[in-house]
Amino acid sequence: TMEWVEYMTSDAQSPMANLRRANGRDKPWKVSYIAVGNESWGCGGNMTAQYYADNYHRYNTFIKNYPGNRVHRVAGGANDFDYEWTEVLMKSLTRGNGRPRADSLSLHYYTRPSTGWPPKGSATDFDESHWFIVLKNTLRMEELVTNHSAIMDQYDPEKRIGLAVDEWGTWYEKTPGSPNGFLEQQNTMRDAMVAALNLHIFQKHADRVSMANIAQIINVLQAVILTDKERMLLTPTYHVFEMFKVHQGATSLAVELTAPDYAFGEEKIPGVSASASKDAAGKIHLSLANTNPNEAITITCTLEGISATSVTGRILNSTAMNAHNTFDAPETVKPARFDGATIEGSKLTVDLPAKSVVVLEL
Numbered sequence: 001t002m003e004w005v006e007y008m009t010s011d012a013q014s015p016m017a018n019l020r021r022a023n024g025r026d027k028p029w030k031v032s033y034i035a036v037g038n039e040s041w042g043c044g045g046n047m048t049a050q051y052y053a054d055n056y057h058r059y060n061t062f063i064k065n066y067p068g069n070r071v072h073r074v075a076g077g078a079n080d081f082d083y084e085w086t087e088v089l090m091k092s093l094t095r096g097n098g099r100p101r102a103d104s105l106s107l108h109y110y111t112r113p114s115t116g117w118p119p120k121g122s123a124t125d126f127d128e129s130h131w132f133i134v135l136k137n138t139l140r141m142e143e144l145v146t147n148h149s150a151i152m153d154q155y156d157p158e159k160r161i162g163l164a165v166d167e168w169g170t171w172y173e174k175t176p177g178s179p180n181g182f183l184e185q186q187n188t189m190r191d192a193m194v195a196a197l198n199l200h201i202f203q204k205h206a207d208r209v210s211m212a213n214i215a216q217i218i219n220v221l222q223a224v225i226l227t228d229k230e231r232m233l234l235t236p237t238y239h240v241f242e243m244f245k246v247h248q249g250a251t252s253l254a255v256e257l258t259a260p261d262y263a264f265g266e267e268k269i270p271g272v273s274a275s276a277s278k279d280a281a282g283k284i285h286l287s288l289a290n291t292n293p294n295e296a297i298t299i300t301c302t303l304e305g306i307s308a309t310s311v312t313g314r315i316l317n318s319t320a321m322n323a324h325n326t327f328d329a330p331e332t333v334k335p336a337r338f339d340g341a342t343i344e345g346s347k348l349t350v351d352l353p354a355k356s357v358v359v360l361e362l
Contacts (some may be wrong), residue, residue, distance in 0.1 A: 001315035001318075002062035005034070010066040028069065035074040036060055039108065041085060044076065049088035050075060057092070060101060074164050075102040078148065080109045082135055086148050090155040100156060104164040104210055108146055110171040110221075111138045120302045122187040124173040124322050128293060131321050132264040135291050136171065138194045139269055141168065144209030149208045162210025165202065169215045170194055182319070183220045188324040189333055190357055191222050192236035192316055196289040196357045199244050200275040206252040214241075233330040236323075239316050243335055243359045246285040250277035252286070259299065262292040266357055271297060272352065284308065284362040286348075293321050293355040301348040308362035311348065318357035 006016040007029045017028065036059050038044045040052040046057070054073050063071055074091060078085040086105070093101045113121030113130050119285070149163060170191050171183075171359075178184040184315055202212040214237070218225045224238035260271040273289045284306055290297055315338035325332050340351035341360050352358060 001059050002064065002221065005031070005063050006066070007073070008070075009069040010064075011068060012066070030064070030069055031071060033074060034063055034071045034108065035076065035332070036063070037076040037100075039079065040076045041079050041082065046086045049085040049091075051344045053089050053092035054159070056089075057101065070105045073105045074106055074166070077164075078108075080107075080144060081147075083147060083151060084260055087153045089151055090161070093158060093161065094155040100161050102161055104162040105148075105152065107144065109141060109144055109165070110167070110168040110169060110215070112171050113137070113313075119171045119173065121165040121172050123170075123175070123191075124188055124324060126190070126322060128264060128321065130267070131293055132262075132267070133188055134269065135193060135197065136269050137198050138170075139201075141165075141198055142204075145205050145209060146200060148235075149205060151228070152208065159208055163205075163208045164211040164213075165209060166211060166213040166295055167215045168198055168212065171221055185223075185239050186324050187222060187223060187226070187235035188322045189316075189318040190321060192224070192240045192249045192333070192357055193196070193289060193291060195237045195240040195242070196287065197273050197291070199240070200273045200287065200289070203247055203275045203277070205253050226327075228327055229329045233325045233327060234334075235325060236318075237332045239333070239335050240357055243314055243316060243357065244287060246279065246283075246359065247275065247277045249283065251280040252277055255286075257299075272299060278306075286360045286362065287361070288350065288352055288358045290354060290356050290358075292353045296351065296353045299348075299350040299352055301350070303343075303346045306362070308343055308348070311343050311360050311362050313341050313358055313360040315340075315353070315356055315358045317353050321355060326352065 003016050007020050008031050010017040035057050040047045098132050112119040113134050167206050172185045175184045202209045215221050217222055222237055255274045255276050257274045262271040263269040271292050276286045278284050314335045316335050318333050323333050338358055342349050
């Protein structure tokens with residue numbers, strides 16, 4: 001570990017830095033983040049929490065900060081609802097006085113349409129029952145972030161250790177005909193909704209959630225880009241990320257929202273999810289997601305503490321729940337201009353179509 005970090009980040013005249021130079025790289029790389037182990041509770045070693053904590057301290061000791069580079073250390077946190085893991089690790093990371101021994105603690109949670117492993121359910125061939133269960137399971141991220149944060153607060157009330165939700169997203173059966181083990185799957189309007197709901201949860205907990213990485217980027221699980229040789233397309237999930245980038249680096253604003261639930265059978269989930277932020281230029285951005293695939297809803301908001309005279313917006317939606325982009329039709333699902341919002345005095349009214357994600361600028 002020590003030699004690898006030195007090889008990557010040291011600019012000294014030392015054996016490992018000189019080996020890097022001999023291999024064709026003169027200047028060191030800027031390595032911002034290093035995760036000490038990955039899924040150590042499972043495929044990364046099948047360890048107990050205490051055994052991993054001891055190993056974390058062992059390896060972390062030899063991750064040096066060389067001049068010009070400071071490593072943000074991510075300790076391997078829990079698998080979804082394993083709160084005992086967080087308890088043991090936080091106690092270990094904060095023992096004694098001084099700075100905590102990690103900068104972030106990871107959390108992994110995948111949205112699946114079924115229990116058991118491997119996940120069952122098609123990425124594109126589904127009905128409303130699977131639309132509902134996927135969104136319902138996604139919303140459990142709120143429960144996870146809230147409960148893990150509460151444990152972290154006991155040991156780190158100053159919130160010096162961030163919660164890095166560094167694996168999340170949907171996990172379905174692989175694309176028919178694709179290689180085993182490649183975890184390739186398509187990406188529909190349902191996945192766009194999953195992205196919006198998760199990002200809203202992370203933004204609500206911006207005081208603790210320091211990082212949130214969708215599990216993969218290209219061709220694997222809930223990817224933002226799909227490729228086929230020389231061809232490339234942007235998925236509905238990509239478009240949510242692009243629309244939501246106005247929130248990045250901004251200040252999270254409190255949102256109180258009351259809306260009808262989306263009911264399916266005997267169960268229900270919140271019908272509308274929302275998040276708001278204020279950027280450095282003073283612009284207010286409000287993102288909304290209507291989880292109901294069948295019914296539009298009108299949202300009426302009272303704007304308190306801000307003065308807005310106009311509103312513009314963009315929308316991502318589709319006619320079908322399973323609408324998705326293909327290499328032959330790569331723009332089936334893409335953002336469009338949204339004119340369904342108006343401001344009169346301090347009153348904002350939004351006509352939110354079914355199964356839609358909307359971002360407004362006030």
